[in-house]
Amino acid sequence: MAAALLPLPVRSRSAAGALRALLAALACAVPAAAQQPAVGGPVAKPWDAVLVASFNIQVFGESKMSKPQVVDVLARVVRNFDIVAIQEVRAKSDDIVPSFVRAVNADGSRYNYVIGPREGRTSSKEQYAFIYDTNRIEVDRSSVGVVPDPQGRLHRPPMHARFRTRIVPVEMAFTFWLVDIHTDPDEVPQELDALTGVFQAMQTARPDEDDVILLGDLNAGPPEFSAFRRIPGITWAVSGVTTNTRRTKTYDNLLFTQPATREYLGRSGVLDLQATFGLPLEHALEVSDHNPVWGAFYPAEVRQQTLPPMAGQLPVTR
């Protein structure tokens, strides 16, 4: 069950409808620009869901940022979502993510970011980042950090941050941890085992928060998630569909527990770079060897009631 800041004001069979009506009314508070068509302005997002994505932007550094066509696709990807957990920022410069966020915001969007330290056992380091739409999401900056890993079980220990939606009153807002991970492909079973412990630790990291969403490039698909099955109620958003750009592997996902994260709307997908942007594989691979994956979550804390079906528009996906 979600650790709501305050219980929802409605509990009856009509609770879902009442909440939906409230959200519809609140949608009027979303800046007008956010409700315009995608062309020429910020992407219109659903008023009854927040879209959380994960995207491994393979070797996201100076080379990619020097290619305007690549930056354009990456920016258009990000604008589809409320939060994007990024893996594989690899650069000597500290300006890659800030420059990219400026490119994302060039259409009037209002994204911001948090970024982690350089991680990795060799001289080749990576950083995690969260890029989020400040119109709809806020981050508790005091919650940003890296999971301690004194035993060295994870090549790139995950970055965590706690977020809150901004499209419902603060006392109703959905709050949640995001835990961003990129596993080492040579030690996947061991790292998934370690991540099981990380997930459980995050569930109890704060007494007022048990919504934990572990997301990233796991280098593994659901058939290899046996370690995660130790977590009661664990489930994942992406199953039975490939997530790499070559459409051969399921590597990326979002994991959470259903008893706690009732806000999950059962809607998820893979934003296929080739199909969405009409790119041949050769050009899609210039953007990344991974497609973004996403899940939709209700923007208010949910306790008992069944959620209504979504009415808002979702990203083109498969």
Add this chain to the structure above:
Amino acid sequence: MARVTADPAPAWISVADIHDWIGQLGDADASQRAAASELLCRAGTAAATAAVPLVRACADDNDQVREWAAAALEDLGPPPDDSIPQLVELVSGSHPLAAYWAVTLLGRSGQKAGVATAVLAACLDSECDLSVAQRAAWALGKIGPAAAAGRAALEKAAAAADPRLARLAREALDVIGP
């Protein structure tokens, strides 16, 4: 064995392309080397024949070349069997990143890399870069019983102060057996 399995080579990449990009890794112009490294990375497992040149590229003095080479190697899968002798030589090179990836590819080769046991065992010495020593312990475990000659070095590493090195050494000993 590595988890990565080979994808079919994309239609836009030919054997000749891979050959050309390997040659380009030796260009005097760093931007050309970086471009080649990036193209080989995009080729995925189709660039397996570039395993040795990519390991060498990890010692390049240009960081873009190194980053793309390391990223290419991460997803390359097992190297061709005939590259094992050259990878053994690269383990002893002076650049830790190149040594790390040579060791990693040998580990992905599994028991076929038994000939690398001595050089991998030598990496467990405390003088070696820690990331290379840890990966060497992992690689010996991947080689398995064919790495029995590395037992003594692994037993010493299993008592190392570094918890990761000690754990990987213990795990390798379990796989190699008595």
